[in-house]
Amino acid sequence: MYTPNMAIQNARYKNLIRQKPNWNHLPTKPIRVPECFIEEITTYARSLDYNPNHNTQIPRWLGIKPSISNLGWAVIEGEPTEEPNMVDFGLIETDSHDPLPYRLGEIETDLREILVEYQPNHIAIEQPFIKAEYPSTTKLLQVLGVVNLVAYRHGCLPTMIYPATWKSNLDHPKAEREDLSAIVEELFDLQSILLNQEVDAIAVAYTAWCGLGIQP
Numbered sequence: 001m002y003t004p005n006m007a008i009q010n011a012r013y014k015n016l017i018r019q020k021p022n023w024n025h026l027p028t029k030p031i032r033v034p035e036c037f038i039e040e041i042t043t044y045a046r047s048l049d050y051n052p053n054h055n056t057q058i059p060r061w062l063g064i065k066p067s068i069s070n071l072g073w074a075v076i077e078g079e080p081t082e083e084p085n086m087v088d089f090g091l092i093e094t095d096s097h098d099p100l101p102y103r104l105g106e107i108e109t110d111l112r113e114i115l116v117e118y119q120p121n122h123i124a125i126e127q128p129f130i131k132a133e134y135p136s137t138t139k140l141l142q143v144l145g146v147v148n149l150v151a152y153r154h155g156c157l158p159t160m161i162y163p164a165t166w167k168s169n170l171d172h173p174k175a176e177r178e179d180l181s182a183i184v185e186e187l188f189d190l191q192s193i194l195l196n197q198e199v200d201a202i203a204v205a206y207t208a209w210c211g212l213g214i215q216p
Contacts (some may be wrong), residue, residue, distance in 0.1 A: 060087070062120035063161075063205025064111075064147055065197045066128065068139040069094060071107060071147075072197030074205045075118045076188075084209050086188040087118060089198050100139065104146050111150045123151045124208030126200060127160040157216035159208045166200075166207040 058077050065072035071092040078084035092110045094103040125147055130137055151158045164173040170183045181199050184190070187206065194202075207213060 057121060059122060059209065060118070060120045061122045061124055061205040061209045062114070062118065063201045063203070063208065064123070064125045064158075065200040065204060066126060066140060066143045066147055067197060068100075068103060068107075068136070068143050069096060070195070070197045071143070072195070072199075072201035073111075073114060074198065074201040075114075075120055076202070076205045076209060078209065080209075080211075084188075084206065086190070086202075089202055091195065091197060100142070104142055107143060108146050108150055111147065112154075115150070115154045120154075121156070122208065123154070123156040123158040124161050124204050124213060125151070125158045126166070126204045127162050127214070129163070159213040159215055161204045161207050161213040163200075165212055166203040169207040169210060169212055170203055 058079060060075065060077035063072075063074045063076070072089070073092065074089035075087040076084045077087055092107055094106050098106075125144070128140060128144075130141065148158060167173050167175050167180065170180055177196065177199075180203065181194055181196075184199050184202050184206075185194065188202065
């Protein structure tokens with residue numbers, strides 16, 4: 001079963017580094033629009049604002065911290081020009097005594113329930129560093145496969161976020177766990193004590209919302 005934790009709205013973290021484009025683009029030179037065209041241009045601009053075919057859906061991100069035992073998830077939403085709001089967050093927990101296929105199936109089922117309930121239009125997944133000598137690597141890779149499959153069936157190609165990316169977005173790559181938790185709690189005005197997996201999932205969603213990560 002996945003366990004949601006309702007959170008309260010709050011404020012966007014303000015000490016973010018402005019991202020620079022990878023191309024050189026000179027500013028457009030200002031031009032003087034003749035008076036006879038101003039009304040026509042204004043009318044056309046307003047028609048675009050009220051176009052029923054225009055996609056006005058607010059970006060809603062599901063952030064996922066993969067784990068076979070305690071998978072963290074978080075849903076945030078907000079326009080890029082506004083402060084993001086926390087929708088909900090929680091854990092998907094599986095029993096270590098259960099067979100691996102059963103645990104993977106439980107993760108798939110719970111993730112699908114989360115997608116149906118919260119209807120995110122974007123998904124971000126933490127991309128862990130895989131080390132073959134770790135016993136848990138095989139299980140983690142299978143969890144990543146399940147998460148990617150569920151995201152694809154939901155109609156989303158997930159954005160991948162490295163741990164160093166979301167840590168740098170909040171503070172710096174080697175930030176202490178306590179500092180990261182405090183930043184996340186301040187960002188979204190969270191009153192409850194967060195578990196590590198929940199903090200990571202929220203940070204992943206927030207970092208993707210900020211426009212960072214590896215796009216599909």
